[in-house]
Amino acid sequence: MNPTPLRTVAAEVHRTLRPPSLSLPSVRLLDRTSEQVVAVTGPAGAGKTTTLQTLAARICEDALNHRAPNRIAVYVDLATMAPAGIPTADQIREHVLDAVAGARAKLETVLGGETSCLFLFDSIDEMSVAWPPGHVVGNLRRLVEEIRRFLSPGGPRFRAVIAVRDTFPMPPEVPATAVAPLSYRQQRRLVTTLAHRRALRHLRAGAPDVAARPLSLRLWQENMDRRPVAPVEMYDLLGTTVAARLGSVVPVPRTSRKVQAIAAEVAAVLTRWQGPAIRTPRADVMAIVCRSTSFTEKEVADTVRCLENANLVVAARPRSISFAHRSFRDFFAARWLATNHPGLELSPYLTDLRWRDAMLLALRASPGR
Numbered sequence: 494m495n496p497t498p499l500r501t502v503a504a505e506v507h508r509t510l511r512p513p514s515l516s517l518p519s520v521r522l523l524d525r526t527s528e529q530v531v532a533v534t535g536p537a538g539a540g541k542t543t544t545l546q547t548l549a550a551r552i553c554e555d556a557l558n559h560r561a562p563n564r565i566a567v568y569v570d571l572a573t574m575a576p577a578g579i580p581t582a583d584q585i586r587e588h589v590l591d592a593v594a595g596a597r598a599k600l601e602t603v604l605g606g607e608t609s610c611l612f613l614f615d616s617i618d619e620m621s622v623a624w625p626p627g628h629v630v631g632n633l634r635r636l637v638e639e640i641r642r643f644l645s646p647g648g649p650r651f652r653a654v655i656a657v658r659d660t661f662p663m664p665p666e667v668p669a670t671a672v673a674p675l676s677y678r679q680q681r682r683l684v685t686t687l688a689h690r691r692a693l694r695h696l697r698a699g700a701p702d703v704a705a706r707p708l709s710l711r712l713w714q715e716n717m718d719r720r721p722v723a724p725v726e727m728y729d730l731l732g733t734t735v736a737a738r739l740g741s742v743v744p745v746p747r748t749s750r751k752v753q754a755i756a757a758e759v760a761a762v763l764t765r766w767q768g769p770a771i772r773t774p775r776a777d778v779m780a781i782v783c784r785s786t787s788f789t790e791k792e793v794a795d796t797v798r799c800l801e802n803a804n805l806v807v808a809a810r811p812r813s814i815s816f817a818h819r820s821f822r823d824f825f826a827a828r829w830l831a832t833n834h835p836g837l838e839l840s841p842y843l844t845d846l847r848w849r850d851a852m853l854l855a856l857r858a859s860p861g862r
Contacts, residue, residue: 498599499562499608503553505596510546510568520548523654528668530640530652534659535672537820537850538708538727541656544672545613548654552611564609567592567600572616579635582642589643610647614640614655619819621661621846629846633657634664660849674705683710689717700725708820728858731824738803753825755796756805757832758782759814760825764847775814819850826851831858 523533523544535541545568552566569592574580580588589612590597590604604610617636624632637655644651655667663669675683677697684690696704696713703709703725712730716723719737724730735753743749762781766773779793797814800806807815816822830842830851842848 498602499556499565501599502565502567502593502596502603503556503562505593506565506567507550507553507557509594510550520544520551523548523670524552526652526668526670528652529644529649530637530667531654532663532667532669533654533656533672534661534663534669536659536706537823538706538818539659539672540675540707541658541672542615543707545615545654545656548611549613563607564611565603566611566613568613568615570615572619574620579632580639582639582645585639585643604647607650609650610652612644612651612653614653617655618658618661618846630662630664633661637664637667658850660846675707675710680704680710683707684714686714689714692717696725703727703730708818726857727820728824728827728854731820731854735803735805735821735824738805739799742802743799751792752796752799753828754832755782755786755788755793756800757825757829758786758788759793759797759800760816760822760851761829763814763816763822764826764851773813773815775812778814823850823854827854827858830855 523531533541533544549566549568552564556562556565567589569589571580571588574584574588590600593600617633620636621629621632640653640655644653657663659671680693680697681690684693693704703713709727709730712734713723713725716730716733716737724733736749739749739752743752759778759782762778763773766778775797779790779797782788782793783790797806800816801808805817805821807817816825826848830837830848834855842852
């Protein structure tokens, strides 16, 4: 096959992702597996997305540097799919073709040739927001079956890796690999200043879990830029990060508290939302918040703009709303639980996977209650 379409796709994937240059054990392991479908699992912020994007970028970089490339990788964000239910194999194929911006025709040519393709499916837990809690296990199995149907035309040339949180009950027939914690060398590559590298040894000794995850390590650095000592509990790290980011765009403390209160209501709506997580209509979310609280439409709209300016909400989606990372949504949902728990029946929240991480954060924030 003419390598031009393959190189075009590889160049676009590599240009779009640009993950940190890390030698991750999970990447090497996933790259070598011969399984048709394998899962990579881990808690929030453990580096599942980083692992998938690093693997995709590495394979595409090899394709660009090889004289006769015959392998490609495509990173696919399932949370941006329109269907609220389980997508069919045909719908998955259409979404994969749209995953590489501006190269749909080239990718279709690649898939129809003899090239080996690795598809890296992310955000299944975001897609599952639309699933009733009691149907998660069955829906996961159906989704894996549809992914296998999508892969079947390529035979052994097509393989898939799917990323899910470690709380999700994956079908037993799908092998799972946990995201490996960051090594000391990897942590030093992510820590950018000499002062932070000196403090890293103390962080590794006092809070190894924070140092071992890409997200918490980035938040720790962000906090260290502002103060000599940063929190080491995830809830506190998220809280100080939120307060500092909002403080840069909302200088009045009382206004900042109102913004955080409205953000908690937004997070609660998004956590309960029965629809695709990243395509949640902004107008609908704002209307629900206004109906269930005393906040006005203008106050809610101003809050969303503040969250965008503070890089807590994705600003590139003006008609929908989603937090920049699931952990920020869980943080604000935890604030909502901590504020409203006296009037709540907590049993449904304890058994609903959508609320699990927010509930854990809320318990850590107020263990006495």
